[in-house]
Amino acid sequence: MEELYRAGTARSIGVSNFQAHHLNRLAAETTITPAVNQIEVHPYLTQDELRAYDREHGIATEAWSPIAQGLVLDDETITRIAGNTGKTPAQVVLRWHIQRGDIVFPKSVTRTRVEENFAIFDFELSDEDMTAITSLDKGHRTGPDPDTFDYVPA
Secondary structure, eight states: OHHHHHTTSOSOOEEESOOHHHHHHHHHHOSSOOSEEEEEOBTTBOOHHHHHHHHHTTOEEEEESTTGGGGGGGOHHHHHHHHHHTSOHHHHHHHHHHHHTOEEOOOOOOHHHHHHHHTTSSOOOOHHHHHHHHTTOOOOOSSOOTTTOOOOOO
């Protein structure tokens, strides 16, 4: 990847599901810092320590599964904030990501949901709302744990 970067074939290098110890090893064995670390992040898995590590090292954090495959959309805190802001639960969660500085690409093939996902820049969540959503952290993963994932395709 570094050769492709140096040759100008790749404009940046990113990683996915790297924990701090993975990034430390990468830094020890390479010379180019990844531009982005795509990790599972949502209100039930806030990954605050890893996001802080990324930030301290100039690595952007991209959230995959930003709404926990829909699990957080019925959460009482999320729905209360959605009702108070006049937005949908998905919009509230996506706005939470944006205000935290996460890169987020919500997945949808439904036109109305895609349009809804873009309509998150005309409001802000209060500090209290941000804290309430962040406090929902349960350490709950919807995907595999990067430290124990051992799937090898056949």
